[in-house]
Every structure is written in structure tokens, then in C-alpha cells.
Amino acid sequence: MIGKIIKIISNQYTVKDDDNNIYNCIAMGKVRLQTTPFVGDNVEFVYRDDKYTIERILERTNYLIRPAVANIDQLIIVMSAKDPEFSETLVDRITFLATFAKIKCVLCITKTDLVEDVSSIVDKYQKIMQVVTCDKYHVEDALKELIADKISVLTGQSGVGKSTLLNTLNPDFKLKTQEISKALNRGKHTTRHCELLPVASGWVCDTPGFSSLDFSNMDAYQLAQSVIEFIPYLGSCKFNDCLHVNEPGCKIKELVAKKEIAQSRYDNYLSVLKIIQERKVKF
Numbered sequence: 001m002i003g004k005i006i007k008i009i010s011n012q013y014t015v016k017d018d019d020n021n022i023y024n025c026i027a028m029g030k031v032r033l034q035t036t037p038f039v040g041d042n043v044e045f046v047y048r049d050d051k052y053t054i055e056r057i058l059e060r061t062n063y064l065i066r067p068a069v070a071n072i073d074q075l076i077i078v079m080s081a082k083d084p085e086f087s088e089t090l091v092d093r094i095t096f097l098a099t100f101a102k103i104k105c106v107l108c109i110t111k112t113d114l115v116e117d118v119s120s121i122v123d124k125y126q127k128i129m130q131v132v133t134c135d136k137y138h139v140e141d142a143l144k145e146l147i148a149d150k151i152s153v154l155t156g157q158s159g160v161g162k163s164t165l166l167n168t169l170n171p172d173f174k175l176k177t178q179e180i181s182k183a184l185n186r187g188k189h190t191t192r193h194c195e196l197l198p199v200a201s202g203w204v205c206d207t208p209g210f211s212s213l214d215f216s217n218m219d220a221y222q223l224a225q226s227v228i229e230f231i232p233y234l235g236s237c238k239f240n241d242c243l244h245v246n247e248p249g250c251k252i253k254e255l256v257a258k259k260e261i262a263q264s265r266y267d268n269y270l271s272v273l274k275i276i277q278e279r280k281v282k283f
Helices: 029-034 088-100 119-125 141-147 162-169 172-186 220-224 251-257 263-278
Strands: 002-009 012-016 022-027 042-048 051-057 074-080 105-110 130-135 151-155 193-195 197-199 202-206
Touching: 012 051, 022 029, 022 042, 029 051, 074 088, 074 141, 088 105, 088 220, 088 263, 105 119, 105 162, 119 130, 130 141, 141 162, 151 162, 162 197, 220 263, 251 263
Parallel strands: 022 051, 074 105, 074 151, 105 130, 151 202
Antiparallel strands: 002 012, 002 042, 002 193, 012 022, 042 051, 197 202
């Protein structure tokens, strides 16, 4: 049988098939030795010796380590217009990591009722990703349509309104998260928990951070290939290994000068490039 892992608690795996039947499975030792099962994994499983066992993890399209989720359709970056202030630096760094992981990004701006206008932010970011806005009175239907039939990972700072957003889309979400919290507090030996929760006809994994904004697995050239605006122009610079800093004949710097690439996005790229180049090599 084929199904998708929607919840992992310790070594117990909840698997859903295409007919929405739910199975409680364990993973064979050979599977765990080859690949650690993640929520979102598509798996082959069988009924044997009075239990369901996962026999094989099917090929992934992408994955994240924290949270441990595979086959993600989109990363929804939730950022408030105010309280806390909108952080372009954080948004940009998340998009670099997501693009590197081959995951599409969507920007959701909350608390728009607290500011006069967010059009400048929307105009800047909708050139590179879909942008939706919401306030305490209204959630765009576009967000519901985006989530439907997809696996989405939500990330953003504390206080940006992710929980409120999810509870608006699905009132049962709050009850579900409370149920999870109580279960984890009771389970002293629970080593990990990750779950896809049903929201707006899709599946959502809520996370407070995106891989701790860790660039340790990315080198300078991979970063240069992970900026959405740079991708159409890869190979257009004079030098194939151009990092778009001081090299002559750089197409990216030309586009920044023409304001076809936002200066702030380029500056945030340079700040991450510096982090990567200055990190200490571990022996």
C-alpha cells in the first residue's frame, strides 16, 4: 500500500492513504537505517504479523531538517506589518534558504490594519513571489486557495499572528494544538513530534523557525544561485564563478544599478555572503 506520513511521535508513524484511511505504523529497521522518515514522506507499507510496517520511503522532491518535513509544496513566510516590525532581512534570508532547498515561497503579511499602507512592501516582493495580506478582520481567499490540496510549512517570528491566522482558517486548529501540547507533556519518553494538520483543505506544518537560519550547508556559489532574482541571469556575467561583488562585467550589479533588482535584496545577499565566507572551517 502507498500512503503519506502525517504525524510522527517517537517511533510511531501515522500514515494516510489516498482514500483518507488512517494507519498506525512502525518503520522497519532497514528503513530507518537508510533514511530517517519525515512527515510528508510518501511510503510503501504492508500489514504483517498483526501490525502495519513501513517498508520503503519513496523519493522526495525536497525536505527540511527543522522541522523534519518532506515533499513541501510551499513555504509560507508570515510577517507582520507592525508589532513586530516587518523584517526584510529575515524574509530575504528565509527565501535564500528555501530556494536552495527547492521550495517555493509565499509571503503573508499580517496586521495590515496597524499601518496606513503596505503597498511598497507588496510591490517589492510580488515581483519574486506571491504576496497575500490579512488583518484581524479579514483573511484573503487567496490564502485559502493557496493552502488547498498542498503541504505548506509556515514560518515567521513570534507574535506575527500565525496562530490567529491558522485559527481563522480552521477554528479546530487551536483545539488540536492544545491536544498535542497536553499529549507531549504527558509523554515523558516522547523524543520528537511533528505533524501535518488539516487547514483549509490542505496540510500545514507550523514552525517557529526555519532551520535556525543556518547557512552552514551552503557555500558562496550555492548562495549566488539561491537568490530568486539572480536565477534568470545565471551565466550572464563575464565570469562563470561571479559572486556579484567586485567582479567586472557583472550582470547582477548592472541590474541593481538600474533598480531592476531591489538594492535591499542585494544588500541582504551580500550580508549572508559575508557570513558564509567568514565562517571558520572545522577540522
